[in-house]
């Protein structure tokens with residue numbers, strides 16, 4: 018398949034569409050980049066140059082290397098990376114289940130690593146956590162599971178009951194209060210986990226692969242619940258996942274970890290629309306409308322003298338035309354163009370995605386020639402690439 022940058026650049030020159038020549042071939046750690054909060058606003062969480070190593074029989078494992086970023090209050094912040102990238106280590110540094118070897122994590126300006134035991138207990142009550150496998154006690158009812166942290170903290174039974182009832186209302190499980198976890202679906206178990214995590218009215222909720230064990234429908238409903246809770250309670254949510262669809266669904270910003278390093282971070286729509294790191298592109302691949310297998314099998318680099326179609330990929334990154342793709346602009350491809358595959362997603366108000374179009378080679382040549390005099394053609398697409406050719410079907 019001919020997907021060379023050269024092809025893309027040639028087309029850019031002809032029709033005035035910017036390819037991205039600065040795309041790095043390999044991932045380098047992103048420059049130390051704090052998100053600048055609005056003037057005078059202290060970030061809720063600050064990670065300042067944290068590193069964590071573990072000894073292992075095969076040598077030292079660098080779980081985290083000089084990781085720096087901030088999370089704003091009320092934000093839903095996603096951390097993504099492949100297995101072993103360092104996500105859990107990073108998440109657990111927030112509630113001091115892990116202490117970095119160097120660097121510091123601060124919450125409301127207070128360094129977590131400097132707290133004594135009492136202060137740590139208090140801090141952990143301000144931080145709820147939910148888990149992939151829910152961590153419910155099977156011998157306790159839903160009500161008792163949710164109320165357990167309050168009982169441990171010595172809260173009076175009538176107060177516990179009122180608080181648990183309110184939380185079960187919030188997560189839509191009031192009718193399951195006296196049921197045991199074995200009788201619940203995965204989605205319902207995670208709702209119990211969420212209610213339990215909120216029992217101390219935390220300011221931060223940590224989600225450790227909270228939807229990884231759920232079917233797509235339950236995943237959707239849990240993500241919707243998390244978003245509602247975040248906006249109702251002003252909760253800051255930090256979640257880790259290996260699934261970009263989760264990030265797309267609820268996060269405001271995302272940080273991509275690879276081998277313990279930050280390789281990319283930013284607003285979700287920007288990262289999805291124009292990923293810079295190879296690790297990010299690999300994670301995004303399952304969500305993209307790639308070339309269907311039947312077309313890929315037919316694709317050739319050169320038609321020779323045969324008649325045939327060119328296959329074009331048009332990519333829209335949501336930046337220049339956030340509202341969507343103008344059909345009028347697509348019509349500039351001419352009456353012989355066929356839209357064959359693809360789609361757009363709307364992420365935080367930015368329409369982005371890619372479309373595959375086939376076009377007789379003669380029409381494409383004519384467009385390129387016209388494009389030489391009219392650099393505004395196709396300006397709706399941020400990137401146009403010739404994927405290859407298919408011979409005319411007899």
Ligand SMILES: Nc1ncnc2c1ncn2[C@@H]1O[C@H](COP(=O)(O)OP(=O)(O)OP(=O)(O)O)[C@@H](O)[C@H]1O
Pocket residue numbers: 071072073078079080098099100101102103104105106107259
């Ligand atoms: N307690 C430990 N002792 C030794 N090595 C560890 C320990 N905890 C984590 N590691 C190693 O540190 C690296 C990062 O682990 P971490 O669990 O943070 O990654 P992750 O991105 O959360 O992975 P996964 O998605 O598989 O859970 C891995 O190589 C892991 O094997």
